[in-house]
Every structure is written in C-alpha cells, then in structure tokens.
Amino acid sequence: MENVTINEKKESKKHEEFNGRPTSAFVSAAWMALLIGMVSYCIGLWNAFMELNEKGYYFTILLFGLFSVVSVQKSVRDRQEGIQVTDMYYGISWFTTIASITLLVIGLWNADLELSEKGFYAMSFILSLFAAVAVQKNTRDIQFLDAKEGIK
DSSP states (O other): OOHHHHHHHHHHHHHHHHHOOOOOOHHHHHHHHHHHHHHHHHHHHHHHHHHHHHHHHHHHHOOOHHHHHHHHHHHHHHHHHTTOOHHHHHHHHHHHHHHHHHHHHHHHHHHHOOOHHHHHHHHHHHHHHHHHHHHHHHHHHHHHHHHHHHHO
C-alpha cells in the first residue's frame, strides 16, 4: 500500500511541474515550418513561368491567408482568456481565412501549371498557414505564462 502512495505522489508532482510552456524545440520547429513554407512558396513564385500579375495574385493570397489565420487564432485565444472580441470580427476572421484558401484553390484550378506545381503551391501554402497559427499560439502561451510569473 505504501508503494502505491509513493507512485501517486510522483505522478502528481510530474503534473504540477508542467506549466504548459511550449518547449524551445517546438517553438523552433514552428518558426522553421513557417519560414520553410513561406520561402518555398516565394521561391516557387520567383521561378514560375507566369505573368507578373499572376505572381502578384498568388503572393497576395499568401499574405492574406497568413494575416487571416493569425486573426482567427488571436480571436479564439482572446475569447478563451475572457478578452472581448466582437462576433463581427470573429466571423470576419474565419471568413477571410476560408476566402484565402478558396481563392488559392480557384487560382490553382484555373492556372496553366503542371499538377505537381499546383500541389507544391497548395502544400507550401497550407504549411505556412498552419505554422503561422502555431507560432502565434506559442507566442501567446509564452506571453501569458511570463505575465503570470511576473516576467516582463
């Protein structure tokens, strides 16, 4: 019976030590994924045989998508922390995120590109969006925990 009590104490101590702070490995991986996704997408655009206005369209979609997903993540997190976010802003954030993905799909569907190129743009775009959410979440988690611990 004594042995069970010692194990339970060890388990509860493990749970108390975890504070929810993202590890430096995860923070680095998120930043690297964001950088790899964005840089790959932009290098692909730079080397693509398409008109400059098409390149501008795809570049703008990337920027629009990144801003949109960060707005969604911020809105969700603000609501979770009890910070007021209007329903209109929250809805617009989701709408613009879906719109950016839809615009990329429509652009790629109608583009005169090889299927492998279309896949490349789609995958690097989605990688960038996901990584932007992860970077934003990590930033908020670290700021929240630092404020809670009294670190500036």
